Amino acid sequence: MTRVSLRYDLRRSPEGAPYSELYSAALEQIRWGDSLGFESVTLSEHHFAEDGFLPSPLVLAGAIAGATSRIGISISALLASLHHPLRLAEDLAVLDQLAPGRISAVLGTGYRPIEFEALGIDRAERGARLERAVVVMRQAWTGEPFDFEGVRVQVLPTPVTRGGPMLFVGGSTRIAARRAAKLGANLLPSIDDPQLAADYKAACEEFGTKPGVVVLPNPAPVFVHVTEDPERDWQIIAPHALHDAATYAAWQTPGQRSLVHSSATTVEELRTEGKYRVATPDETIALAQSLGAHATLVLHPLMSGLAPRMAWESLELFAERVWPAIRRGS
Numbered sequence: 001m002t003r004v005s006l007r008y009d010l011r012r013s014p015e016g017a018p019y020s021e022l023y024s025a026a027l028e029q030i031r032w033g034d035s036l037g038f039e040s041v042t043l044s045e046h047h048f049a050e051d052g053f054l055p056s057p058l059v060l061a062g063a064i065a066g067a068t069s070r071i072g073i074s075i076s077a078l079l080a081s082l083h084h085p086l087r088l089a090e091d092l093a094v095l096d097q098l099a100p101g102r103i104s105a106v107l108g109t110g111y112r113p114i115e116f117e118a119l120g121i122d123r124a125e126r127g128a129r130l131e132r133a134v135v136v137m138r139q140a141w142t143g144e145p146f147d148f149e150g151v152r153v154q155v156l157p158t159p160v161t162r163g164g165p166m167l168f169v170g171g172s173t174r175i176a177a178r179r180a181a182k183l184g185a186n187l188l189p190s191i192d193d194p195q196l197a198a199d200y201k202a203a204c205e206e207f208g209t210k211p212g213v214v215v216l217p218n219p220a221p222v223f224v225h226v227t228e229d230p231e232r233d234w235q236i237i238a239p240h241a242l243h244d245a246a247t248y249a250a251w252q253t254p255g256q257r258s259l260v261h262s263s264a265t266t267v268e269e270l271r272t273e274g275k276y277r278v279a280t281p282d283e284t285i286a287l288a289q290s291l292g293a294h295a296t297l298v299l300h301p302l303m304s305g306l307a308p309r310m311a312w313e314s315l316e317l318f319a320e321r322v323w324p325a326i327r328r329g330s
Contacts, residue, residue, distance in 0.1 A: 001293060001326060001329050002289075002291055002295055002296070002326050003039040003294075003296045004033075004038045004039060005038060005039050005040045006033050006040075006041040006042070006300075007042045007299065007300045008042070008054065008300070009054050010022050010023060010054045011052055013240050013244070016240065016305015016306070017302075017306070017308060019052060025308035025311065027064065029311070030068060030071065031067045032315070034068035036323060037070075039072060040072035040074055041071055041073055042075075044057065045075065045077060045078055045108075046115070047079075047114075048114050048118055049247075051243070051304070057075045058075065058078075058091045058095065061073050062094070065099035065102070073102050074104045075104075075105045076106035076170065077107065077108030078105040078108065079115070080105075080107040080108065080129070080130045080133040081108075081110050081125075085133040085136035085137060086153065088137060089136060089137040089141060090140075092105065093141060093155065093158055096160050096164065096165050097159070100160035101161050104165055104167070106168040106169070106170040106188045107130055107133070108130075108170045109126040109130050110123075110126055111251070111253050127175070130169075131182070140155035141158050141159055141164040166186065167186065168187060168215070169185050169188070170188055172196070172255075172257035172258060174195075174199045177197075177200040181201075181206070184207075184209040184210060185212055186213040186214070186215070187213070188214075188217070189217070190256075191217070191257040191258055192219055192259060193216070197214045201214075219259055220287075220295060220296065220297060221275050223276040224277045225277070226279060226281055226315075227279075230279060230283075240303055241303065242266075242270055244303055244304040246264075249263070281318075281321035281322050285321075285326070288322070288326050293329070297326075301314060301315055
């Protein structure tokens with residue numbers, strides 16, 4: 001059965017709804033998805049963005065943990081290089097106490113220069129900072145005292161989940177694959193490149209580490225809106241989608257690859273490209289079938305500040321017409 005996931009970064013285009021409405025709607029929609037049996041919700045992290053990209057996914061994850069009972073909560077990416085490793089260990093341990101076994105994180109190094117400059121962090125050290133964070137978190141989650149920069153510390157509570165929340169290393173390069181192998185961590189690249197899985201396996205043998213899970217993302221659309229009138233709704237959604245695509249593309253640095261990257265510069269190019277889909281229920285069912293039995297269909301209901309009313313119309317139509325067909329596997 002195709003899995004269904006919700007995604008939120010809570011950025012807003014100039015035409016977007018107020019942040020207060022977006023955050024409130026996000027929590028309600030995630031609670032709703034939890035009740036329907038959706039697989040997971042993914043939160044992302046960036047800082048000092050002009051469109052208000054979600055800067056505190058761990059805070060929102062705590063609210064989600066308290067509002068739901070079963071849905072998985074993934075922070076992807078969690079920019080570990082921007083966090084103090086002890087604080088990160090504490091925050092993730094508390095989250096696992098609130099939602100045991102439901103927390104996971106795809107650790108990223110970050111790449112936007114403003115984030116490092118504003119936080120006083122040397123961008124050149126971002127890879128080393130991520131690696132150090134993983135080592136410190138694992139040590140902290142034992143619950144035993146240990147030395148951290150000359151100070152004896154102990155992190156309590158420990159996670160409920162043995163070994164702590166599931167950690168992946170993200171990225172799209174051979175360096176990222178080798179980093180995951182070196183750390184004995186799982187790998188979740190941002191691009192569906194089988195060579196990265198091969199690089200990871202070879203590096204595990206080289207470093208003598210036990211291979212973890214490798215999850216290559218499936219090439220699905222980054223946004224799906226379900227409607228009985230795609231032409232009408234596309235006219236409303238198009239400015240939000242173009243903002244989402246163009247802003248993300250402008251942030252990219254040389255060598256980065258991602259399935260969500262769009263090269264479109266106009267609304268017409270964006271619609272032709274197909275990464276942002278406005279589709280009927282039957283078209284959405286066909287899309288889910290084309291992804292395969294073990295793929296994930298990601299819904300991004302509030303993309304770039306889309307009005308919650310319109311997002312809810314899509315979600316309710318999805319629940320009524322699409323979700324039953326997906327669950328039947330037909």
